[in-house]
Amino acid sequence: MNQKEMNNFAAKLLANYLVYAPIKKAKEVIIEKINLAGQIDWTGAMPINTFKRVLLPPREVMFNVEGQEYKERLTSIRETILFGVNILDLQAITLLDHVFEKDVYYQKRRQDIFTVGLTGGIENDFRKYRVFHQAYEENVLEHVMFDVFIEKQKNGNFILFSGSEKGRTLLESCNIVEYENIEFAGLVPEKGVDNKIVQNRLAVENSEKHNLWKELAQTCLACGKCSIVCPTCFCFDEQDEATLEGVEKARRWSSCFYSDFSKTAGGKKDLDALAKKLYFWYTHKFVRVPEELSYYGCVSCMRCYKVCPVGINVARNLQALSSKESRK
Amino acid sequence: MHNVYQLKKAKILKLVRENDNTVTLKLRFDEQKSFKFLAGQFMQVGLPGFGECPISISSNPKESSKQFSLIIREAGELTRKLNQLKADDFVYARGPFGNGFPEVNRNLILIAGGCGFIPLRSVYEENKNRKDIKIQLLIGCATASGIVFRRELARIKEKHDLSLILEKETLPEFSDSKGLVTKLIKENELLADALVFICGPAAMHKSVIDELMKKNVASASIYVSFERRMHCGVGVCQHCAVGAKYVCRDGPVFGLEFLKANSLLN
Ligand code: SF4
Ligand code: SF4
Ligand code: FES
Numbered sequence: 264m265n266q267k268e269m270n271n272f273a274a275k276l277l278a279n280y281l282v283y284a285p286i287k288k289a290k291e292v293i294i295e296k297i298n299l300a301g302q303i304d305w306t307g308a309m310p311i312n313t314f315k316r317v318l319l320p321p322r323e324v325m326f327n328v329e330g331q332e333y334k335e336r337l338t339s340i341r342e343t344i345l346f347g348v349n350i351l352d353l354q355a356i357t358l359l360d361h362v363f364e365k366d367v368y369y370q371k372r373r374q375d376i377f378t379v380g381l382t383g384g385i386e387n388d389f390r391k392y393r394v395f396h397q398a399y400e401e402n403v404l405e406h407v408m409f410d411v412f413i414e415k416q417k418n419g420n421f422i423l424f425s426g427s428e429k430g431r432t433l434l435e436s437c438n439i440v441e442y443e444n445i446e447f448a449g450l451v452p453e454k455g456v457d458n459k460i461v462q463n464r465l466a467v468e469n470s471e472k473h474n475l476w477k478e479l480a481q482t483c484l485a486c487g488k489c490s491i492v493c494p495t496c497f498c499f500d501e502q503d504e505a506t507l508e509g510v511e512k513a514r515r516w517s518s519c520f521y522s523d524f525s526k527t528a529g530g531k532k533d534l535d536a537l538a539k540k541l542y543f544w545y546t547h548k549f550v551r552v553p554e555e556l557s558y559y560g561c562v563s564c565m566r567c568y569k570v571c572p573v574g575i576n577v578a579r580n581l582q583a584l585s586s587k588e589s590r591k
Numbered sequence: 592m593h594n595v596y597q598l599k600k601a602k603i604l605k606l607v608r609e610n611d612n613t614v615t616l617k618l619r620f621d622e623q624k625s626f627k628f629l630a631g632q633f634m635q636v637g638l639p640g641f642g643e644c645p646i647s648i649s650s651n652p653k654e655s656s657k658q659f660s661l662i663i664r665e666a667g668e669l670t671r672k673l674n675q676l677k678a679d680d681f682v683y684a685r686g687p688f689g690n691g692f693p694e695v696n697r698n699l700i701l702i703a704g705g706c707g708f709i710p711l712r713s714v715y716e717e718n719k720n721r722k723d724i725k726i727q728l729l730i731g732c733a734t735a736s737g738i739v740f741r742r743e744l745a746r747i748k749e750k751h752d753l754s755l756i757l758e759k760e761t762l763p764e765f766s767d768s769k770g771l772v773t774k775l776i777k778e779n780e781l782l783a784d785a786l787v788f789i790c791g792p793a794a795m796h797k798s799v800i801d802e803l804m805k806k807n808v809a810s811a812s813i814y815v816s817f818e819r820r821m822h823c824g825v826g827v828c829q830h831c832a833v834g835a836k837y838v839c840r841d842g843p844v845f846g847l848e849f850l851k852a853n854s855l856l857n
Contacts (some may be wrong), residue, residue, distance in 0.1 A: 333598045335597060363827070367593075367596075468834070469834075498829035499823075499827075500822055502642050503639060503641060510639045510640045512596075527818060528644055528666035529666045533819060546835070551829075551832060554835040
């Protein structure tokens with residue numbers, strides 16, 4: 264498939280779906296709702312934001328109080344395509360799909376969301392993104408969930424893969440019959456959990472007393488930007504909110520950096536120091552996610568570093584925690 | 592798909608005021624028959640406009656098909672509001688969540704600090720009439736006015752080995768000295784070959800466990816019930832996480848061996 268045919272494909276999608284894709288704005292690549300196929304950025308540059316807010320809205324109403332009942336509110340969305348998702352962001356979405364596997368709100372919305380991945384060569388992407396928390400494996404596509412995956416070849420042409428029934432239906436509805444099927448083979452590769460997951464878990468787990476956390480706490484502003492921008496941060500608050508229509512139970516994005524995150528009714532906070540919050544943030548990504556899913560709780564996208572006003576660098580911090588001399 | 596966040600209304604069948612800031616609510620769902628829980632599990636409890644919070648179920652699990660009880664101590668806006676309700680009002684709840692205490696297959700020591708007998712109440716209710724085991728209760732509280740089951744303590748004492756100590760005053764019928772629950776562990780002879788269930792503020796866990804170790808209680812028989820802020824109750828929102836685990840789902844009851852292996856005691 265050449266670029267013209269690819270643009271046709273994108274145009275067909277735009278005619279029938281809401282489409283989010285990476286586009287170039289000023290000097291940055293950002294993910295936005297697009298209107299024209301020509302807007303799409305094909306370079307594979309890491310966008311500064313993520314697709315997270317489409318999958319997991321920053322605020323979503325779960326129930327309306329009607330009379331004496333909490334009435335479930337499940338809203339339908341227009342069928343949506345997440346287009347041009349890079350391999351790391353696909354992994355982040357794969358994680359969300361598993362974490363929210365039993366969540367009615369997420370799953371309802373997810374039915375109407377299609378993912379279309381994009382690469383200019385995955386091995387190359389790994390180098391370009393300086394992936395620090397996984398080892399490149401040739402069969403990486405078998406362990407990530409997607410509907411369609413597009414590979415841009417050196418000669419500028421594209422080859423297509425389908426990763427699900429949804430993907431096949433989508434392709435065929437656009438009269439595309441030339442594609443390869445890739446069967447999702449589970450989160451964990453045949454040869455076992457990625458050694459990086461094991462190593463970094465060892466480095467982070469029980470490192471609570473490590474000096475690094477105190478050092479970071481001296482510069483970190485607890486602004487929470489890193490968790491907002493991170494594609495694998497998904498923690499939320501659930502609260503009743505009064506609106507003109509009455510009481511709604513809603514959930515909102517939260518952040519473990521926020522002051523009340525761990526505050527109990529009695530006023531006590533388990534995370535009562537910034538060093539503890541930083542450690543908590545890392546344990547989510549490098550300990551709890553692996554514990555539960557044997558999967559990446561961090562996909563190495565480096566957005567947290569790019570957004571951080573004081574340059575806190577997750578890759579470097581993992582190194583510091585792993586180096587033998589630094590462990591006490 | 593079952594919605595784990597769905598709160599259901601439960602009617603207050605009876606309300607017992609325990610002290611100035613604590614009330615026991617006897618509750619029944621519209622469909623109470625199919626409701627089952629284990630001692631040590633908790634519910635997410637709420638009122639429209641006031642949000643939710645986790646509260647341990649305090650009644651006997653064997654009576655779950657008829658009713659369940661929650662003991663509610665005022666600690667914030669929601670629990671204050673819950674304290675102002677009357678019989679026939681509704682509260683809203685979802686659950687049960689968490690793992691609960693292990694099966695009680697031998698003698699039982701219940702240790703509560705900071706008036707925290709509430710999470711242990713259910714396990715006590717379930718086992719109090721058993722002839723095959725002995726139960727010992729060690730309770731620490733700040734002041735006499737904070738004691739939750741003042742009315743019942745005398746009755747409990749008739750049946751079981753109950754000791755109570757106050758931090759700030761003395762209470763003649765129980766103790767002539769002041770102190771923390773650790774003092775009771777030190778001064779009392781503990782039941783032999785017993786399971787030990789602990790609840791209370793996190794700050795007391797370690798000192799209580801240290802005291803038990805001094806008395807050669809095996810760590811494999813010690814269990815601690817944790818309290819944390821909770822939102823989802825199902826191990827997703829991250830609010831209650833400790834190390835690699837979630838208090839809402841993997842706890843709230845953790846065995847001491849597990850806590851030690853995962854450095855979860857501070
Ligand atoms: S973005 Fe940087 S300064 Fe802000 S909370 Fe995250 S690590 Fe701290
Ligand atoms: S690199 Fe940072 S932003 Fe990206 S997944 Fe890891 S923690 Fe999140
Ligand atoms: S309450 Fe949400 S993870 Fe435990």
